[in-house]
Amino acid sequence: MFDDVNVTELVVFTILFVVVSALGFVAARWRKAETLDHLDEWGLGGRNFGGWITWFLIGGDLYTAYTFVAVPALVFGAGAIGFFAVPYTIVVYPIVFLVLIRLWSISHVHGFVTPADFVRARHGSSTLALLVAITGIVATMPYIALQLVGIEAVLKAMGVTGHVPIIVAFTILAAYTYNSGLRAPALIAFVKDTLIYLVIIVAIIVIPYKLGGWDEIFGAAEAKFKASPNPGDGVLLAGPSQLQYATLAFGSALALFLYPHSITGVLASRDRNVIKRNMAALPAYSFILGLLALLGYMAIAAEIAPITNDEGKVDANTIVPLLFDEMFPSWFAGVAFAAIGIGALVPAAIMSIAAANLWTRNIYKEYLNKDATPAQEARSSKLASLVVKIGALLAILVLDPQFSIDLQLIGGIIMLQTLPAVAIGLYTRWFHRWALIAGWAAGMAVGFWTTYQIPQRLFNPDGTITIVKEHFGGSGFPLSELGIDTTVAVYAGFLALLANLAVCVVATFVLRAMKAEPGEDRTQPGEYFADRDDPRVHDVPEVVH
Numbered sequence: 001m002f003d004d005v006n007v008t009e010l011v012v013f014t015i016l017f018v019v020v021s022a023l024g025f026v027a028a029r030w031r032k033a034e035t036l037d038h039l040d041e042w043g044l045g046g047r048n049f050g051g052w053i054t055w056f057l058i059g060g061d062l063y064t065a066y067t068f069v070a071v072p073a074l075v076f077g078a079g080a081i082g083f084f085a086v087p088y089t090i091v092v093y094p095i096v097f098l099v100l101i102r103l104w105s106i107s108h109v110h111g112f113v114t115p116a117d118f119v120r121a122r123h124g125s126s127t128l129a130l131l132v133a134i135t136g137i138v139a140t141m142p143y144i145a146l147q148l149v150g151i152e153a154v155l156k157a158m159g160v161t162g163h164v165p166i167i168v169a170f171t172i173l174a175a176y177t178y179n180s181g182l183r184a185p186a187l188i189a190f191v192k193d194t195l196i197y198l199v200i201i202v203a204i205i206v207i208p209y210k211l212g213g214w215d216e217i218f219g220a221a222e223a224k225f226k227a228s229p230n231p232g233d234g235v236l237l238a239g240p241s242q243l244q245y246a247t248l249a250f251g252s253a254l255a256l257f258l259y260p261h262s263i264t265g266v267l268a269s270r271d272r273n274v275i276k277r278n279m280a281a282l283p284a285y286s287f288i289l290g291l292l293a294l295l296g297y298m299a300i301a302a303e304i305a306p307i308t309n310d311e312g313k314v315d316a317n318t319i320v321p322l323l324f325d326e327m328f329p330s331w332f333a334g335v336a337f338a339a340i341g342i343g344a345l346v347p348a349a350i351m352s353i354a355a356a357n358l359w360t361r362n363i364y365k366e367y368l369n370k371d372a373t374p375a376q377e378a379r380s381s382k383l384a385s386l387v388v389k390i391g392a393l394l395a396i397l398v399l400d401p402q403f404s405i406d407l408q409l410i411g412g413i414i415m416l417q418t419l420p421a422v423a424i425g426l427y428t429r430w431f432h433r434w435a436l437i438a439g440w441a442a443g444m445a446v447g448f449w450t451t452y453q454i455p456q457r458l459f460n461p462d463g464t465i466t467i468v469k470e471h472f473g474g475s476g477f478p479l480s481e482l483g484i485d486t487t488v489a490v491y492a493g494f495l496a497l498l499a500n501l502a503v504c505v506v507a508t509f510v511l512r513a514m515k516a517e518p519g520e521d522r523t524q525p526g527e528y529f530a531d532r533d534d535p536r537v538h539d540v541p542e543v544v545h
Helices: 007-029 051-062 065-078 080-110 115-123 126-158 164-180 183-211 214-226 239-256 260-267 272-281 283-293 295-301 316-327 330-368 374-398 401-416 433-452 492-513 525-529
Strands: 456-459 465-469 476-478 489-491
Touching (some): 007 126, 007 183, 007 330, 051 183, 051 260, 051 272, 065 080, 065 283, 065 295, 065 316, 080 115, 080 239, 080 260, 080 272, 080 283, 080 525, 115 126, 115 330, 126 330, 126 374, 126 401, 126 433, 164 183, 164 330, 164 374, 183 295, 183 316, 183 330, 214 295, 239 401, 239 476, 239 489, 239 492, 260 330, 272 283, 283 295, 295 316, 316 330, 401 433, 401 492
16 A cells, blocks of 8 residues: 655655644634534534635635646646636636625525525425435535545555545544534635645746746647647637537536535625625636646646556546656655645535535425424534545445546536526526426436437547447537537536526416416515624524634
8 A cells, every 4th residue: 555655745745634634623612602513503604704714715615626636637638628617717706796695695584504495495395495405415425525536646646555545534524524514624724725825836837947938838738739639639729619618617607606515605604795705806716726727738748647557547637646746846745745635625524514404404304303403403414424425435435436527527517407496596586486396307307318428439549439438428518419410519517507497487487377386485585685784684603702
């Protein structure tokens, strides 16, 4: 397990990992509450995080360890298409500002902890709320598993093999999340983001200098992609790829803040102004993400070859760790590896808390224990967070990690299907509750059908194509599958959302004509603008100073 290990890198990595883990346990006493046996405290940090804490928390939540290794790996392998993550994390903020500021208000008035809580009250449908909750849990679990992929890539680069280190890391994560709740990732996010910013700034200065400048880097990338048999690869987007790129970026932006862990960070904010400031400031992370993506081109110029396992399978996620190992002295490479490893802890903790809250509020309390006390709810969420992490760990240990990657790809598509009930529902109740259920089902069906039709192809140097995997091989759906004479592809999630909305509209007209019962709306128009000082805002347990 420890053959050919770089001892210096491993020691630095371990020290920083231990320090951060200790912070996770100490977090229970940070901004200490009278009790953590309440979801408002354990699951939402007391709903009292200010601007700086929220900025680090949401940034640490959205920009994950897997993002840090996967985006440059995609740029390394395919070029310009890998930069889709940069525009989508820019356009997302003005879009979600219009949605989440209203969700914050209505949630604080009624004490909602999850988006499914809102759906239950807004549309008067426990079935629709259950579907939203299940969708969130299913989409989140493989996302947690992918954080392990980031840690595993770092360990491989240091020469550490086997599953024991990952099991230990996630056991520690499970322990301090259970103990401290959302306060743990909120406190750790300060360290994680500081390390990430430090590493990327150093990398963007040092590595180009060592490689001979940006001319050499882009020249090497262009030469590689010109020689590639895949016509879609290139430093610039090929024509048929442009619509896929645009719809992928836009669809991903719409899905990002529908994820339960994204909403959890927002609901933990102190007031509406905190959200406004964060929506303006969070694009700073997108700037860092753009620099991070350039590491893929740097790896091409540095002639980095990804690690290949005993079965000959290439692990493209090791590109960035190997680049750091090659370009930095061992001590700083250890710091860089720790930044990626710690970058897995923050989102994994928030994701498990968000999924646990969905279980507790929208399944356990709704169907299993309607009279659950706040303490019972908190206990249920704590236990559920452990189960979620164990499930994510087993997904990596038992299944091929590629399976989790495939599930996460589908995750964004299925999260999009909650947009009519959650995001649009914050502005209008025009859609009938049964129409929303029908639209959700239609969107899911189209999403799974389109991704099932997409193979993973390998373009051989002789011009032939090898089908690596028959189904679920990507997110770009060829429009030729619909009988259209074109080579253009489109993001599968975008088509699924269009189908969802179309069914919602048609079904609403039909149901209203049939005078079907629309369900009770337990919200009031003025509640969507309530701020912290509004007397209607839900009280939380007092913080002990």
